[in-house]
Amino acid sequence: MSHVAHRATTRHHVRQPGQATPLRRVPAKWVRGGTNRSTVHVVPHRGLSCNRTSGERPQPERPRPRGRPYDQREKESMSTEDRNVSTEDDASTPTRDGRELSRHEVRQVRSEQLKRALALTGLSTIWPGIGLLRTRRKWLGVVLALGAAVTAIVLGFVLFSGGVLAGAAKFATKRGLISLLVLVAIGALVWISGILLTAKETSGRRWTSKMRWALRGFTTLMVLIVAVPAVQAVRYVTVTRSAFDKIFTDRYEGRGGPARGPGTGSDPWKSVPRVNMLLLGSDAGTDRYKQRTDSMMVVSIDTKTGDTTLISIPRNLQKVPFPKNNPMHALFPKGYDCPERGGAGAECMMNGVWIEADNNKDKFPADEANPGLDTTREVIGEIVGLHIDYTAVIDMSGFQQLVDAMGGVYITVPGPPPGIPIGGKVVNGYVVPGSITGYIAPGYQKLNGRNALWYARSRVAGTDDDRMRRQRCMVNALVSQTDPFKMVTKFTGIMEAAGQNIRLDVPQDELPAFAELVDRMKSGNSRTVNVTDSVKHYNPDFAKIRSMVKTAINTPHDPKAPKAGATASTSSPTSSSSPTTSSPTTEPSSKSTSVKPVTDTAEHC
Known part of the structure; x- marks a missing residue:
């Protein structure tokens, strides 16, 4: 059959058996090398292969793959031993060494x-x-x-x-x-x-x-x-x-000057020999200013050895001195004493200083946000003869949440059975019947938040000195039992409890230095100044208190002494998740044992 192209009489050309592939005319300029415009070149239809000799059906041409060949991408995802397997696109079945x-x-x-x-x-x-x-x-x-x-x-x-x-x-x-x-x-x-x-x-x-x-x-x-x-x-x-x-809150530095903070370098405490911190336990929320301080303790730390001196201030201490640069000194030049209000200093005790300053807020500078807290810190500094660098205020109800968030605290509960009362109310020197809801049994045990709170603040069956001793033991135990790995598992609860119940005037950027100081405290000695046993609360000898404090902080470090958190008990601990409710067989002693002015904290814990 002639190879000259012909027109199909229908729209689609139907190829008969043995008939050549249909051709079409194209201008010469479309063909590479074309020189004569009148020349007509005959080419196969696009997408069809022309086979003029055999009667085979034309096959569509496959598009050329773009980028890397398909088999190269496939082989890169194979292990070495499988790379001899063929994965060519034109192979219907993979091959290996030429074999399907x-x-x-x-x-x-x-x-x-x-x-x-x-x-x-x-x-x-x-x-x-x-x-x-x-x-x-x-x-x-x-x-x-x-x-x-x-x-x-x-x-x-x-x-x-x-x-x-x-x-x-x-x-x-x-x-x-x-x-x-x-x-x-x-x-x-x-x-x-x-x-x-x-x-x-x-x-x-x-x-x-x-x-x-x-x-x-x-x-x-x-x-x-x-x-x-x-x-x-x-x-x-x-x-x-x-x-x-x-x-973290700002500290008012209008009186007394700034705190002696850490420096920089490998030893941030190199130029600061001692740091004094005041711990205040409040019986109201930390966002409420008119409150009574339920517990007051000064923690004096030797930054070189980690030795710690704990000084508990009795809440019923009277005639406490106001610094001369404090506005309250003009109202009480001879100390905080007000017999005209009810006699015998019924209201003018140490735990009322905060409220007294707040009631006279108009006498303080306008930029002083919390005169009650500042005045309490300054008065306690006068009592112990130390410059208070930092202050921490802890809501006592929040203390319970904090201990629970930490997973409890191990401590030795002192006293004869049935132990330390939970609850209780005293009127005219007598315990109101039914006000005691239970007891914390004596012995070394793990206390939950509620029992730890009553361990630290109960005073129904004992004296204020007994109560302050237990508070010092609690601080000692919490410092020694701080475990960073355990705290991670309870991190969220601890942070939430702390944010709701703790206020601290330590600059946040100084936390690394204080963390290093806490590590030193764990290996240092812990001493206690027994203020209540040495002075009369209604007529205290403040010079004697300052002398006792000076003796305690100047005591040399003893490497053989019990470390912070040591306890006198070696028995295995028991868990105290619920209080004992048995009735006492004997009346708990209301008299404190006579002790030396300065003792090792572990002796009473």
């Missing part, structure tokens, strides 16, 4: 590919970028793995170089919390990106739908393993920032 694989062999090859993808994705979950080292993105895997290693080494050095508590406190500053938040967020995103990229690079191109969904499900699980702790860490940082915004 059976269905069983194909399934086996793809199963090995899936196992490899799961293994590498899991490795990228264990450590960022490790799984990418066996893919074409190996250099990215090297960068991620080395970056994670350097970050971990730096964080480990910061955290453990000066102790866990001091290291953690470095991230508790304002800048540290923001840096930690950014580090956790970016680190989690990079880690998760490495997991997703590993899964993408190791997935097969000819996998079945079940294999693809298996890898997707596994990858999702691996992402959650990284994402959930990261979200929890971000939550911890957010809760901490919120609590610290409430806890």
